[in-house]
Amino acid sequence: MAEQYDVIVLGSGPGGYVAAIRCAQLGLKTAIVERENLGGICLNWGCIPTKALLRSAEIYHYMQHAKDYGLAAQGISADLEAVVKRSRGVAKQLNQGVTHLMKKNKITVHMGTGTMTGPTTMTVKSDKGEEQLSAKHVIVATGARARDLPFAPADGKRVWTYRHAMTPSEMPTKLLVIGSGAIGIEFASFYNDMGADVTVVEMLDRIVPVEDADISAFLQKSLTKQGITIRSGAGLEELKVSDKGVSAKIKTKDGKIETGEYSHVIVAIGIVPNTENIGVEKLVEMDRGFIQIDPYGRTKTKGLWAIGDCVPGPWLAHKASHEGVTAAEAIAQELGNKEVHPHPLNRNAIPGCTYCHPQVASVGLTEAKAKEAGYEVKVGTFPFIGNGKAIALGEAEGIIKTVFDGKTGELLGAHMCGAEVTELIQGYTVGKVLETTEAELMQTVFPHPTLSEMMHESVLAAYGR
Numbered sequence: 386m387a388e389q390y391d392v393i394v395l396g397s398g399p400g401g402y403v404a405a406i407r408c409a410q411l412g413l414k415t416a417i418v419e420r421e422n423l424g425g426i427c428l429n430w431g432c433i434p435t436k437a438l439l440r441s442a443e444i445y446h447y448m449q450h451a452k453d454y455g456l457a458a459q460g461i462s463a464d465l466e467a468v469v470k471r472s473r474g475v476a477k478q479l480n481q482g483v484t485h486l487m488k489k490n491k492i493t494v495h496m497g498t499g500t501m502t503g504p505t506t507m508t509v510k511s512d513k514g515e516e517q518l519s520a521k522h523v524i525v526a527t528g529a530r531a532r533d534l535p536f537a538p539a540d541g542k543r544v545w546t547y548r549h550a551m552t553p554s555e556m557p558t559k560l561l562v563i564g565s566g567a568i569g570i571e572f573a574s575f576y577n578d579m580g581a582d583v584t585v586v587e588m589l590d591r592i593v594p595v596e597d598a599d600i601s602a603f604l605q606k607s608l609t610k611q612g613i614t615i616r617s618g619a620g621l622e623e624l625k626v627s628d629k630g631v632s633a634k635i636k637t638k639d640g641k642i643e644t645g646e647y648s649h650v651i652v653a654i655g656i657v658p659n660t661e662n663i664g665v666e667k668l669v670e671m672d673r674g675f676i677q678i679d680p681y682g683r684t685k686t687k688g689l690w691a692i693g694d695c696v697p698g699p700w701l702a703h704k705a706s707h708e709g710v711t712a713a714e715a716i717a718q719e720l721g722n723k724e725v726h727p728h729p730l731n732r733n734a735i736p737g738c739t740y741c742h743p744q745v746a747s748v749g750l751t752e753a754k755a756k757e758a759g760y761e762v763k764v765g766t767f768p769f770i771g772n773g774k775a776i777a778l779g780e781a782e783g784i785i786k787t788v789f790d791g792k793t794g795e796l797l798g799a800h801m802c803g804a805e806v807t808e809l810i811q812g813y814t815v816g817k818v819l820e821t822t823e824a825e826l827m828q829t830v831f832p833h834p835t836l837s838e839m840m841h842e843s844v845l846a847a848y849g850r
Contacts, residue, residue, distance in 0.1 A: 387506060387517035388493075390416045392716060394524045395499045395507065395663070398425020399432075400693030400705030401526030402483055407713035409490040411722060416518060417492055418499035418509055423483040426528055427702040429476050430548050435571060437472040438551065439740050442578035446742065453779055463579055465556050472551065501525075501664030505688045522688050522716045525676060526709065527663055529656035529694035534563070537624040537650075543631050544624075545651045547572065557581045557649040561633055563621055565592035567739040569653030570604075574741035577613050584614040584645065586635055591617050593739060597751040597800040599766070603784050604802050607743055616643075624650065658695040665689075672697070680729030682712035690716065704735050734817040738807040743783055746810035749798030749817055752788050761791040763823075765847025767839045769803045774834040780804035785843040787813070794822035799843075805836055812840055823848055 391413035394405045401417060402424065408415040422429045441463075451458040487494050495518065497511030506519040531546035533539055539546045542554075550572050558581060562573045565587035577583045585592065585608075591601040592608075592615060605615055618638035625632040631647045658674040660666075669684040669691065670677040676691040678684055684691055690712045693705035707730055714727035739745040755762050769775040769783030783803020790797055799813035816826060826844045831837050 387519040388416075390414050390493070390518065390520040391720065392416070392522045392524065392713075393418060393499075393505075393507065393518055393520040394526055395501075396425060396526035396528055396659075396693070396695075397423045397483065397494075398526060398528050398693060398705065399427045399702040400528075400709045401425065401524070402486070402709075403706040404524050404526060404692060404709030404713050405492050406486060406490050407710045408716065409492050411713065411717040411725065413713075413717060413720065415490075415492045416495060416520070417487065418495045418497065418507070418518070420496070420498045422480055423487065423494070424476075424480045426530075427705075428479045428483065430551060432702050433479055434472040434476040434551055435547070435575075436740055437475040438468060439571060439575055439742075441468040441471060442575045443742060446578045450779075465553065465579065468579075469552055499663065501668065501689075504668055504686045507664070520688075521720065522690060524682070524709070524712055524716075525660075525663070525665060525684075525689070525691040525695060526693045526705070527659040527695045529658045529700060531652065532655045532657050534621075534624065534652050534654070537626055537652075539652060540626070542628075543626050543649055545649060547651070547653065550576075550651050553649075557647075559630075559645075559647045559649075560584070561586065561631065561645070561647040561650045562653060563650065564653035564655070565615075565617070566595070566653060566655070567593070567737070569651065570608075570739055570741045570745075572651050572653065573613055574608070577608075577611060578742060583612075584616065584647070586619050586621055587615070587617045588620055589617065590638075593745060595737070596739075596745060596747055597786060597788075597798070598753060599784070599786055600745060600747065600800045600802045604741070604743070604745055607782060607802070608741070611742075656694060656700055660695050665691075680711075681715040681727060682708055683715070699732070699735055699737060701735065701737065704730070704732075707735075731818070734814060736810045736814045738810065740807060743780075743803045744806045745802050746806040747798065747800040748810055748814045749796070750788060751798060751800065752786075755788050755790075755797045760797060762797070763789040763791045763847045765789075765843045765845065767842040767846055769836075769839065771842070772834075772836060772839050774836050774838070775804065777834070778804060778836075785809075785839045787840075787843045787847055789823055789844075789847050794824060796821050796823070796826065799840075803836075809837055809840060812837060 392408045397419040497509040620636045623634040668686045682690040692708035694700045714725040736748040766786045786800045788798040831841045
């Protein structure tokens with residue numbers, strides 16, 4: 386007989402495991418099904434271990450520039466194997482943390498491959514055999530994987546996805562990065578800091594194309610100064626892979642064909658949702674493989690929910706976690722809990738962060754998107770060079786930009802490039818959720834001397850103060 390639960394979560398990434406914990410906290414009998422590692426891609430192969438790699442590169446960068454701080458450091462070198470080992474250790478520690486959280490919250494973990502056999506029933510196959518599970522509700526949180534180049538699929542030797550780039554068998558000498566979203570730019574930054582000769586190819590007319598145009602331009606200037614070659618508005622015409630390296634033909638902005646030889650290629654051209662072969666095709670509506678949901682995570686089939694990277698974007702870990710909590714609370718409400726009041730996700734208040742050097746962070750509408758939406762905008766910018774703390778840190782390269790509704794003063798968006806902006810952005814995110822206007826931000830006292838003072842200055846600049 387099938388084992389019965391209130392909720393089964395398929396997938397244990399930052400969406401799935403958070404959803405399971407919230408279900409358990411609300412008194413629901415909960416199970417999680419995972420085919421690989423608890424914590425999913427984010428903890429094991431994504432957000433966390435990449436930040437560990439980038440931290441090592443950042444420290445190495447500072448060591449190489451010790452004299453800028455009145456210090457001396459000789460014989461500096463990087464041990465790629467040790468850097469990767471540290472990154473894997475960080476991932477392992479967090480994986481163990483999720484295992485502990487499952488036990489603490491009395492969530493049953495079924496390791497194996499789950500396949501839906503109905504709206505709320507599934508089969509789990511593992512080395513130990515097959516088991517049948519059923520529940521009142523199922524949350525699909527199966528995530529996504531890297532998209533391959535059709536004419537040069539990743540082989541782990543010369544052509545890499547982010548997973549290969551995180552555990553490299555050797556240090557690239559000349560690296561080609563295809564795609565300049567967060568993943569592409571982070572690896573370009575990491576390998577450049579580690580000493581590789583890096584070229585980035587972006588099909589669209591600017592790098593980090595989802596960001597504000599001013600931020601894209603600022604980042605491109607900074608990365609170029611650091612020695613990274615950037616080809617935007619360029620297309621990859623051909624990729625020939627051999628045992629010794631990769632030959633690439635790139636069509637540049639002006640229509641010329643450039644041929645280059647590289648030791649390795651990282652493909653970072655987006656993601657493909659993991660929604661095939663899990664038995665949901667006839668149960669849900671899909672668009673390009675992404676499961677369509679309402680603002681609470683419901684699919685068109687009663688009792689079946691979906692969250693995270695297998696549903697429409699933005700495809701970010703923190704968005705998946707938030708969706709997980711929303712779905713868990715909506716399920717509890719449907720099962721009779723009158724104490725919970727789930728709120729639909731406001732996609733306009735989800736911050737995005739890119740951990741290159743310098744960092745990029747943003748929330749809300751870009752200036753162009755705000756104008757497109759019909760707003761009459763007020764825009765303020767402030768440079769890091771005008772901030773005492775940034776100069777003292779030796780991090781005087783950066784910019785903060787804020788976008789307001791000129792009629793109501795509502796904060797529409799905030800965009801940053803520079804040191805620690807991935808931490809600073811949360812101030813504006815809280816402001817957006819609280820539906821703040823320029824008046825509250827101007828009346829807020831910011832501590833001195835801090836980088837956060839620039840957030841205040843950018844608001845003042847938007848209003849000519």
